[in-house]
Amino acid sequence: MNNHLALFNPDKWVDNYADALYAYTMARVNDMQLAEDIVQNTFLSAWKGRDTYKGQASEKNWLYAILKNKIVDHFRKQSTGSLTLDAGKEGQYFEDGHWTEAAAPKEWGQYTEQPVEKKEFYSVLEKCKQKLKDIQQAVFVMKYMEDAEAEDICKVLNITSSNYWVLIHRAKLQLRKCLEKNWIGIQ
Amino acid sequence: MKWYRAIWLSCEQATFLMSKKEEGKLAFKEKIQLRLHLRICDFCTRFQRQVRFFTRHAAQAHEHTGALLREEKKEEIRGMMRE
Numbered sequence: 001m002n003n004h005l006a007l008f009n010p011d012k013w014v015d016n017y018a019d020a021l022y023a024y025t026m027a028r029v030n031d032m033q034l035a036e037d038i039v040q041n042t043f044l045s046a047w048k049g050r051d052t053y054k055g056q057a058s059e060k061n062w063l064y065a066i067l068k069n070k071i072v073d074h075f076r077k078q079s080t081g082s083l084t085l086d087a088g089k090e091g092q093y094f095e096d097g098h099w100t101e102a103a104a105p106k107e108w109g110q111y112t113e114q115p116v117e118k119k120e121f122y123s124v125l126e127k128c129k130q131k132l133k134d135i136q137q138a139v140f141v142m143k144y145m146e147d148a149e150a151e152d153i154c155k156v157l158n159i160t161s162s163n164y165w166v167l168i169h170r171a172k173l174q175l176r177k178c179l180e181k182n183w184i185g186i187q
Numbered sequence: 188m189k190w191y192r193a194i195w196l197s198c199e200q201a202t203f204l205m206s207k208k209e210e211g212k213l214a215f216k217e218k219i220q221l222r223l224h225l226r227i228c229d230f231c232t233r234f235q236r237q238v239r240f241f242t243r244h245a246a247q248a249h250e251h252t253g254a255l256l257r258e259e260k261k262e263e264i265r266g267m268m269r270e
Contacts, residue, residue, distance in 0.1 A: 020249075022256035040263070094197070108237055121244070122244075125244075145248070150212075
């Protein structure tokens with residue numbers, strides 16, 4: 001039973017998957033209008049390409065594959081390619097290579113071991129992620145939410161690997177600090 | 188203690204190398220340097236643990252937001268798929 005053709009039912013796509021695809025997209029692009037466009041384009045592409053569906057993947061996975069491509073396309077278009085990173089942004093976290101007192105990671109206690117108060121954690125994470133620059137969000141989403149390799153991320157965003165390391169480093173520093181302040185509640 | 192100076196990382200360098208490590212891009216020397224740094228530095232150990240925590244959870248974010256597509260939009264898409 002590795003053929004899913006019998007269960008292929010485009011008439012039910014919107015009912016069955018629209019909300020899930022939309023939530024998935026929103027978590028990755030943080031913009032309602034954009035997320036709606038991406039979901040709409042996904043359904044339309046799938047609809048136009050429905051004859052090419054061979055049933056190797058489940059209908060759901062097939063739709064997600066199309067969606068994920070659209071999300072990456074969005075990041076590709078958004079990236080201008082001419083990236084200039086201001087030097088010394090890490091200066092707010094480090095002084096002569098050492099953590100500054102304000103930026104040094106504080107103990108988060110049991111939060112990281114116990115099952116998370118999920119809704120709260122995710123809504124703070126979302127807000128913190130929105131504060132990142134677009135290009136940092138793109139890097140973070142592709143790496144940690146789409147599980148892409150650094151090499152592929154560099155190609156999509158048209159950035160060098162040394163830019164990538166700087167962007168991902170800064171994104172982590174900023175997100176960690178933001179979560180500590182707004183989720184854990186340490187000022 | 189000259190050898191020690193030659194391999195001791197700053198916290199800035201150590202946190203930077205953590206990302207490279209995820210990609211399997213650490214040189215042998217860097218691996219040793221990072222391990223040594225983490226054995227001694229509480230702040231960077233915390234940093235690593237906390238970053239791991241939120242990066243591991245990030246991919247499931249959409250399961251907890253309860254975001255729904257607007258009904259009007261759904262109807263619009265259904266309409267386009269009928270044409």
